[in-house]
Amino acid sequence: MGEEKENAEEKMVEISLKDLSRKLEEFARARDWEKYHSPRNLLLAMVGEVGELSEIFQWRGEVDKGLPNWEESDKEHLGEELSDVLLYLIRLSDICGIDLGVAATKKLVKNAIKYPAN
Numbered sequence: 001m002g003e004e005k006e007n008a009e010e011k012m013v014e015i016s017l018k019d020l021s022r023k024l025e026e027f028a029r030a031r032d033w034e035k036y037h038s039p040r041n042l043l044l045a046m047v048g049e050v051g052e053l054s055e056i057f058q059w060r061g062e063v064d065k066g067l068p069n070w071e072e073s074d075k076e077h078l079g080e081e082l083s084d085v086l087l088y089l090i091r092l093s094d095i096c097g098i099d100l101g102v103a104a105t106k107k108l109v110k111n112a113i114k115y116p117a118n
């Protein structure tokens, strides 16, 4: 029973790049913000968010995997900034007519050929 609940919760947070892309499109349309979502504007917005993401790590020195000594509020902030970068990246790809899921999958194949495991 406990395991079933855990699986259900995992399913709830499973969301595809396409789902996110659709949600971003709706978000922009509902606010009449499509006119602002040009490739260049989205790229600059994404780079700005990468800057905000970097600020979280700035001056902390090396950070252990899993961020064991971080405050929950800092982890939450990190999740938000990672999300902003991801959301702008997805929106940028969509506006450029690139299917990011397909492109990234193809790139993984290319990487594996370029860097064989043995």
Ligand SMILES: Nc1ccn([C@H]2C[C@H](O)[C@@H](COP(=O)(O)OP(=O)(O)OP(=O)(O)O)O2)c(=O)n1
Pocket: 027, 033, 036, 052, 083, 084, 087, 088
């Ligand atoms: N024209 C816009 C403005 C915002 N967003 C969405 C995408 C990002 O996920 C988020 C960015 O919002 P903010 O510009 O308010 O940035 P922050 O959330 O980082 O706020 P702050 O810069 O105050 O920390 O909102 C968007 O799609 N299109």
